Amino acid sequence: MSSRTLPLLFINLGGEMLYILDQRLRAQNIPADKAKKVMNDIITTMFNKKFLEELFKPQELYSKKALRTVFDRLAHASIMRLNQASMDKLYDLMTMAFKYQVLLCPRPKDILLVSFNHMDAIKDFVKDTPTILSQVDETYRQLIEMYTPLSHGEFQLIRQTLLIFFQDMHIRVSIFLKDKVQNSNGRFVLPTSGPVPHGTQVPSLIRIFSCTGEELSRQQFNNGGNYNAALREGSFEIFGDRVTKLGTNMYSVSRPVETHMSGTSKSSAQHTKVNAAPNPLAKEELNLLARLMGGLEVQKPGNTDSGFRVNLFATDEEEEEALISRPDELSYGVINIQATKDLQANAELAKIMGEFTESGDQSPGASSKGDDLLAMMDGL
Amino acid sequence: MYHKEKSIQIKNSASALYNNLGVLRIAPRRLTYFTVVHANVVNMVSASWDGLNYSHRQLQSKEPNVATSTSLIMQAAFCALPSRDLLVVTSQKGIQMYESDGSIMVYWHALDTPETPTEQAVFARGISAAWENYICVGVSSGAILVFDVPSKGSNITLSEVLEEHKESITDMASECSGSQECIANLVTADDGGSLCVWKSGEEFQLLNKIPGFDMSCSSVKLWKGTVVAGYGTGQIRLYEAVTGILHAEVNAHARWIYSLDIAPFSGLLLSAAEDSLVRVWLLTMTPETNSVEVAHLHNECVTDTQICGAKFCDGDGYAFAVTGYDLSEIIRYVQS
Numbered sequence: 001m002s003s004r005t006l007p008l009l010f011i012n013l014g015g016e017m018l019y020i021l022d023q024r025l026r027a028q029n030i031p032a033d034k035a036k037k038v039m040n041d042i043i044t045t046m047f048n049k050k051f052l053e054e055l056f057k058p059q060e061l062y063s064k065k066a067l068r069t070v071f072d073r074l075a076h077a078s079i080m081r082l083n084q085a086s087m088d089k090l091y092d093l094m095t096m097a098f099k100y101q102v103l104l105c106p107r108p109k110d111i112l113l114v115s116f117n118h119m120d121a122i123k124d125f126v127k128d129t130p131t132i133l134s135q136v137d138e139t140y141r142q143l144i145e146m147y148t149p150l151s152h153g154e155f156q157l158i159r160q161t162l163l164i165f166f167q168d169m170h171i172r173v174s175i176f177l178k179d180k181v182q183n184s185n186g187r188f189v190l191p192t193s194g195p196v197p198h199g200t201q202v203p204s205l206i207r208i209f210s211c212t213g214e215e216l217s218r219q220q221f222n223n224g225g226n227y228n229a230a231l232r233e234g235s236f237e238i239f240g241d242r243v244t245k246l247g248t249n250m251y252s253v254s255r256p257v258e259t260h261m262s263g264t265s266k267s268s269a270q271h272t273k274v275n276a277a278p279n280p281l282a283k284e285e286l287n288l289l290a291r292l293m294g295g296l297e298v299q300k301p302g303n304t305d306s307g308f309r310v311n312l313f314a315t316d317e318e319e320e321e322a323l324i325s326r327p328d329e330l331s332y333g334v335i336n337i338q339a340t341k342d343l344q345a346n347a348e349l350a351k352i353m354g355e356f357t358e359s360g361d362q363s364p365g366a367s368s369k370g371d372d373l374l375a376m377m378d379g380l
Numbered sequence: 381m382y383h384k385e386k387s388i389q390i391k392n393s394a395s396a397l398y399n400n401l402g403v404l405r406i407a408p409r410r411l412t413y414f415t416v417v418h419a420n421v422v423n424m425v426s427a428s429w430d431g432l433n434y435s436h437r438q439l440q441s442k443e444p445n446v447a448t449s450t451s452l453i454m455q456a457a458f459c460a461l462p463s464r465d466l467l468v469v470t471s472q473k474g475i476q477m478y479e480s481d482g483s484i485m486v487y488w489h490a491l492d493t494p495e496t497p498t499e500q501a502v503f504a505r506g507i508s509a510a511w512e513n514y515i516c517v518g519v520s521s522g523a524i525l526v527f528d529v530p531s532k533g534s535n536i537t538l539s540e541v542l543e544e545h546k547e548s549i550t551d552m553a554s555e556c557s558g559s560q561e562c563i564a565n566l567v568t569a570d571d572g573g574s575l576c577v578w579k580s581g582e583e584f585q586l587l588n589k590i591p592g593f594d595m596s597c598s599s600v601k602l603w604k605g606t607v608v609a610g611y612g613t614g615q616i617r618l619y620e621a622v623t624g625i626l627h628a629e630v631n632a633h634a635r636w637i638y639s640l641d642i643a644p645f646s647g648l649l650l651s652a653a654e655d656s657l658v659r660v661w662l663l664t665m666t667p668e669t670n671s672v673e674v675a676h677l678h679n680e681c682v683t684d685t686q687i688c689g690a691k692f693c694d695g696d697g698y699a700f701a702v703t704g705y706d707l708s709e710i711i712r713y714v715q716s
Contacts, residue, residue, distance in 0.1 A: 151547070151571060151594070152596055159396070160396045201631040202631065211625050222676075223634070
């Protein structure tokens with residue numbers, strides 16, 4: 001639908017990913033210098049100029065599978081490694097968090113404020129590194145240039161496009177359940193109380209006018225909720241108070257990041273069935289992906305000593321268990337694409353593959369980078 | 381005033397799209413058809429009035445070719461003309477028209493979609509029957525396509541393109557009171573909140589243009605010469621169609637309104653929004669004084685759901701049905 005959705009989706013999901021990784025790095029007591037390197041490497045890759053150029057071009061949203069590939073790549077932009085189960089969990093948390101934020105935005109335009117909250121936090125992560133800081137600032141400018149002129153209707157179209165992307169996702173997230181913003185059936189709580197959006201009046205007044213425009217009568221009705229007046233509007237500039245808390249880091253206080261795999265509704269399984277198009281990763285999407293990933297310059301990993309693995313679960317056993325027990329309908333799809341065949345058909349992807357197999361460095365404990373990418377594509 | 385009845389389960393959940401519920405009552409067969417859009421699919425249910433028989437069907441959006449990405453559907457609505465009923469489905473690629481039971485596609489109109497995506501999205505949205513033989517469909521550019529529909533068969537032709545709106549069309553509606561006296565028989569709305577009032581015919585005539593206030597009008601109805609419009613601010617406004625005089629303003633909802641419907645025989649108005657609430661109002665026209673009264677009658681809260689479609693199931697407003705984002709059911713309410 002809206003061709004301007006991808007940058008917002010990417011930046012907000014990326015922001016959530018950074019919040020989660022930051023929390024896990026601290027929880028696992030990774031040395032500060034290594035942790036900082038990971039965060040910096042990921043952020044500089046996220047805001048790579050060529051990559052952003054591709055991202056901001058008008059285009060349809062990618063499928064969940066294609067976007068997952070991009071984030072897999074991003075998460076491995078540094079010396080940190082994640083196993084499949086941890087990567088799955090990371091992606092679940094990221095997507096449910098942003099789904100929550102999109103649903104709870106009082107106005108569609110507030111999605112931009114949520115994006116700025118993520119940007120503000122990212123800026124804070126790299127405040128000591130001027131080169132990366134300037135990349136972040138440049139991204140602010142691009143966001144402001146593209147989105148501030150849009151009308152409310154156009155923002156609603158973006159929101160509707162995002163909601164189609166998040167359709168039927170009801171993964172239960174521990175933090176959300178504890179804070180009572182998500183029900184045990186995985187659906188988010190939508191309160192009928194609190195401040196109304198900026199520009200909206202508290203529902204209650206019916207005004208009748210005469211033909212000459214004078215108010216003839218006014219009546220109140222019972223709105224069935226408990227609303228109060230709107231808060232002031234947040235700032236849409238590079239600096240400013242965003243007012244909304246949506247998009248700020250909810251993991252700052254060290255809280256476990258569990259997700260519950262059970263209790264997914266039947267409809268999500270049905271959804272997967274209906275949406276399984278005959279050609280799951282259409283040629284068009286492969287081309288787009290190639291262009292996007294081509295811009296994702298990945299750091300060559302250092303020697304095996306500096307690499308380390310991050311676990312999104314409390315123990316290695318839990319991580320293994322999670323991989324085995326993940327319900328089919330929640331897998332990010334195992335498409336039987338013959339990666340080699342498709343690569344030959346797609347010159348761009350082949351070129352990217354070529355770039356990797358040249359590198360002599362081996363990522364710690366795994367096969368070469370090229371194989372990683374191939375494995376990822378096969379695992380799509 | 382109303383109580384909840386047994387819901388109808390549908391195959392997929394409803395997508396967050398304006399006016400995402402189509403209802404067609406087939407009295408001779410004691411059936412009602414419902415349509416709910418999910419991404420690139422229209423879920424159709426045929427429900428017998430005795431509540432015993434439900435049959436399901438799914439319609440896909442038409443892809444020009446397999447290699448391109450799927451075309452998302454923006455809206456599906458029934459158009460009831462004197463001679464026939466059609467189901468119209470609008471998507472990013474074009475407009476499909478089916479026989480009302482969804483069995484046969486009788487017409488396809490492709491939109492001009494650019495080779496590479498442009499900043500301005502391309503899609504069709506806003507569907508209404510107009511007068512005796514026209515079906516009007518809106519486009520993202522603001523244009524309105526007028527199709528001439530014969531009483532039988534598939535010889536549907538594009539009769540006219542109306543270019544008055546400058547922003548994407550959101551919704552449109554025809555005069556539903558059945559009164560022959562109303563001059564205006566079509567109202568169209570856009571993303572800027574502008575409303576255009578038309579008289580249909582071989583050449584459609586623009587009778588009036590009511591300016592917006594920089595806020596999308598997502599749902600619109602026309603009844604007894606009165607435009608009833610729902611906005612993204614949660615407000616409902618009633619205008620006299622031909623003159624543009626504002627009759628009433630209601631601060632109706634705390635979030636973006638997604639659907640309005642009117643029961644033409646009783647003047648009941650249904651409004652539904654992202655705020656989880658469906659509200660029932662009563663409109664009373666007093667032609668002598670040229671005034672309108674709006675009274676609030678009832679609220680229904682669909683807990684934790686952003687409502688995307690709400691329609692009366694009959695002309696009196698005895699029953700209504702509701703759809704919500706991520707919900708795989710059509711919720712029904714009946715007067716107590």
